Amino acid sequence: FIEDQGRCKAPSTMQRRLYAVRKVHRLLGYEDPTYAEKINLSLRRVRRSKPIRPKQAKGLTRPYLDRFLASEPDTPWGLRNRAMMSLGYELLTRRSELVALKTEDLGARDDGTLRVLIRRSKTDPDGAGRIAFTSKRTADIVREWITWRGPEIDWLFCPIYHGQPIDRSLETATVKRLVKNAARRSGLDPSEIDAFSGHSMRVGAAQDLLTRGFETAAIMRAGGWKSINILARYLEQAEHNIWA
CATH class of the missing domain: 1.10.443.10 (Intergrase catalytic core)
Structure with a gap:
């Protein structure tokens, strides 16, 4: 799921979706699957494939x-x-x-x-x-x-x-x-x-x-x-x- 979605979504978007999955599992009392090593490796691959820096607003100094x-x-x-x-x-x-x-x-x-x-x-x-x-x-x-x-x-x-x-x-x-x-x-x-x-x-x-x-x-x-x-x-x- 992560690598498939990661082809068209930004790493930050995937991170938010993982957080949503984590939250739902915790609310339902289920074991949290998002900390599994396979999940972490998949997220790293997505990040490496799209090394895009988050856009920062110009500082109003x-x-x-x-x-x-x-x-x-x-x-x-x-x-x-x-x-x-x-x-x-x-x-x-x-x-x-x-x-x-x-x-x-x-x-x-x-x-x-x-x-x-x-x-x-x-x-x-x-x-x-x-x-x-x-x-x-x-x-x-x-x-x-x-x-x-x-x-x-x-x-x-x-x-x-x-x-x-x-x-x-x-x-x-x-x-x-x-x-x-x-x-x-x-x-x-x-x-x-x-x-x-x-x-x-x-x-x-x-x-x-x-x-x-x-x-x-x-x-x-x-x-x-x-x-x-x-x-x-x-x-x-x-x-x-x-x-x-």
Whole structure:
């Protein structure tokens, strides 16, 4: 089955299907067949036959972030988008985490920064949450958006219809669109625009933390990573010269 499907499917797809088989067997109380040596050998053969590296979103590092923020118009949409990009970058959020934030998740600190509770994520299905912090600059940008949006909206970021805020959450696809639109307004080449995604803020912030000298443990905590292997993929394209 694995080698037959592996002719037309990516190794990552086969890994997910094996996980599904494993889960079903465990739920039914059956012996898990997916750890058999024959299965492991078949999966290795599939991987060797298709040595394709997973596609990585282009990192929205600080220089890009500054350009993108400057490109946003002085409109309600521009206020919201600047706040979303600034917060997404500094909190190292996934798209789903960013649009799930509510106003009550933000807490003001004495130094003018924000303390943010990220309640649930892909690697935190039980909702234990993690705490993250912002700079004063980002806190000011977020406050400017909230002042326009008003106190009656529960969601931190919401749709704007006919110039009025709507009390519901944004779709995750909105994050990808606003990043690509900002890249387009900044005059980037089409190929570079295509490389950005809604994940780019998380990738770029991790790369910036590496180049600034932060240790892996600190970066993992900042972004809520449980696996160092996943973080290593994010950092592969970082412009970090250890000899400089």
